[in-house]
Amino acid sequence: MKKVKTLISAILVFGFIASCKKSDSHKSITHPIAYSSNESGNREIYLTDTEGKSKIKITNYSGSDGYPEWSPNGKRIAFYAKYDKNKTWSIHTMNSDGTDRKRLTHAKNTWDASPTWSPDGKKIAFGRHYKNAEGIDQEEIWIMxxxxxxxxxxxxxxxxxxxFMxxxxxxxxxxxEDSEICIANSDGSNIITLTNNTAEDWWPKISPNGKQIAYSSDRDGNFEIYVMNTDGSNQKRLTFNTILxxxxxWSPDGNxxxxxxxxxxxxxxxxxxKDGSGLKKIIDNGSQPSWFKAMR
Known part of the structure; x- marks a missing residue:
């Protein structure tokens, strides 16, 4: 009888743990899009569903939070926050519910932004922008x-x-100034340039299967969304607007x-x-979106 009770207790405990895991997974699935918005008066980070209907505000900072990026396992989000009257931007991380906020970079009078996680979640790369002693803009990429x-x-x-690819x-x-989309090893070696024009090509993101790149370009006179293969071939324009x-x-399925x-x-x-069809607005007053893609 004692063995039976022990077995039943073990089953109940296992069921509770499995339920908790399912609940955590369900939460990440129902609100997989992180983005920034000034809806509350300050720029804060929100989570929402794929239709933009249910929103959860996960930061509460008197300055400005933005550029959220999911970690590969969905447990952490990297982002930037602004200090010194917006003269300093710093990279942070936090849990996906907004707890355990940690500031990682502290360089004054620099703009650290666009954090990205390595595939194993152990590294974060980011862009750093500042003016040097001669007042010339410097645009660098850092890793930590x-x-x-x-x-x-x-x-x-x-x-x-x-x-990160x-x-x-x-x-x-x-x-x-005539920026191009490029790929390089994480140590900066073997730089491959994928675009070649006099336009500005910005904001590249790799598809979940690693075969395509989405990005923005003003090559046709206005910043529009494009996709191409990772070797630079088959460049295709998806949007046709008069605004940026x-x-x-990308969505998790890459479609x-x-x-x-x-x-x-x-x-x-x-x-x-990804073929340019089905265009629709899903979120009012939102920017810098990041769609969580579960580890495969």
């Missing part, structure tokens, strides 16, 4: 451990919006892309199929 230690500039790379290489746009479209993020579109007041977030 996920706890903020061992911060190192990737010396050969100039530009911004880094994005599945094989550990970094996708980024080169320094602005940018800041892309859809969300992006921001400029408006008179702020930005809105739209969704489009």
């Amino acid at each position: 451990n996920a706890d903020g230690s061992e911060q190192t500039r990737i010396e050969p790379l100039t530009g911004g919006s880094p994005c 599945k094989d550990g290489r970094i996708l980024f746009h080169s320094k602005s 479209d940018g800041d892309v993020s 859809k892309i969300i992006f921001i579109s400029d408006t008179e007041d702020y930005f809105d977030i739209y969704l489009v199929n």
